Amino acid sequence: MDKSNQDKAILMASFAKMDPVALAVALGCISGFIIFLATGLLLIQGAPEGQEIGPHLALLGIYLPGYEVTWPGAVLGAFYFGLMGVIAGFVIATLWNLTHYIYIVLTVARAVWWKMMAD
Amino acid sequence: MTNTSTTDNTAVEYDKVLLHASVKLNTRLLAGVFGFVSGLSLFVITYISMYRGMPDTGQYLRLLGVFLPGYEVSHFGAWVGFFWGAIIGALLAAMFYRIYARSIPDLIKAYLRDGARNDDLLGMPMQLSGHYLGLALGTIISAGLVVTTNWxxxxxxxDESTHAQxxxxxxxxxxxxxxxxxxxAIELFIITYVLSLLFSWIYNNVVAFRGKK
Structure with missing residues (x-):
């Protein structure tokens, strides 16, 4: 096996670019699914007569206007969390790629600098 | 040679030193990014809680002070939260990547076994391993539950921890x-593992779909 090919395989496996769109879609879907599931689970379990269902989860309404532990609230929560997941996924992937670019640029710049100094 | 690894089952050789250096670098970068993002998130959430205009400011958020010494919902507490968020975020990210990086040798073997040409490797988007992602996330989240509960x-x-209950x-x-x-922790590990498989499946399929286009 060609040594340069082996090294490239290692570098690509370690430093492959993350796809921001794919990560945004995946994180958005999973985040929305989790909050829908969590809300739905509380609704299915129910609460004793006269008591509110999921009063603590309902506190998410402080941050997500309109969210409550009801089926329409579960859909709205899934939308909010989906949206936040999309944004977070895109930002995480972009930051991951960006930090690698910055590191590579700094490494190359340092190598060029030392070569110039040596010359 | 000590710096070359050969796996018997695939007879694929790769430079272990280069791999180790790559993993070390990625661990540091991920820890740095996640530390910053976690710290900033806690900082922002604290300020949102303060200025949201609720009657009892930070009634629940301040419970984080049980786990993060010095944390409270205040201007100073926001900075304490930033500090703890950064430290814990960085540590968890480093632990996560150390476990997830176990998937990289398999990926390298797959690249080399398939005889990928140099040009094919360059520019290839990352593929996620659902199994290792599940192991890494599942381990960290489950361990987190064990540590916080036992704390x-x-x-x-x-007996007073009605919210944890x-x-x-x-x-x-x-x-x-x-x-x-x-x-x-066992239940949480299973849930996290299954969700990680689903997450990776979605990610890899979107990558493949975009690659075809």
Whole structure:
């Protein structure tokens, strides 16, 4: 096996670019699914007569206007969390790629600098 | 040669030193990014809680002070939260990547076994391993539950921890006790592992779909 090919395989496996769109879609879907599931689970379990269902989860309404532990609230929560997941996924992937670019640029710049100094 | 690894089953060789250096670098970068993002998130959430205009500011958020010494919902507390968020975020990210990086040798072997040409490797988007992602996330989240629950047990406030007890709604058998924490951790690990498989499946399929286009 060609040594340069082996090294490239290692570098690509370690430093492959993350796809921001794919990560945004995946994180958005999973985040929305989790909050829908969590809300739905509380609704299915129910609460004793006269008591509110999921009063603590309902506190998410402080941050997500309109969210409550009801089926329409579960859909709205899934939308909010989906949206936040999309944004977070895109930002995480972009930051991951960006930090690698910055590191590579700094490494190359340092190598060029030392070569110039040596010359 | 000490710096070359050969796997018997695939007869694929690769430079172990280069791999180790790559993993080390990625661990540092990920820890740095996640530390910053976690710290900033806690900082922002604290300020949102302060200025949201609720009657009892930070009634629940301030409970984080049980786990993060010095944290409170105030201007100073926001900075303390930033500090702890950064430290914990960085540590968890480093632990996560150290476990997830075990998937990289398999990926290298797959690249080399398939005889990928140099040009094919360049520019290839990352593929996620659902199995290793599940292992890494599952381990960290489950360990987090065990540590936080047992911290409540050790400080003697397990009986008063009514909010932690609410986890039983999602994790049957969980309780604020040592045994309960392990039951909850096993359930949480399974849930996280399954969700990680689903997450990776979605990600890899979107990558493949975009690649075809």
């Amino acid at each position: 409540l047990v050790i400080r003697g406030t397990a 609410l986890l039983v709604n999602f994790l049957p058998g969980y309780s604020v006790s040592t045994v309960g924490s392990f039951i909850g």
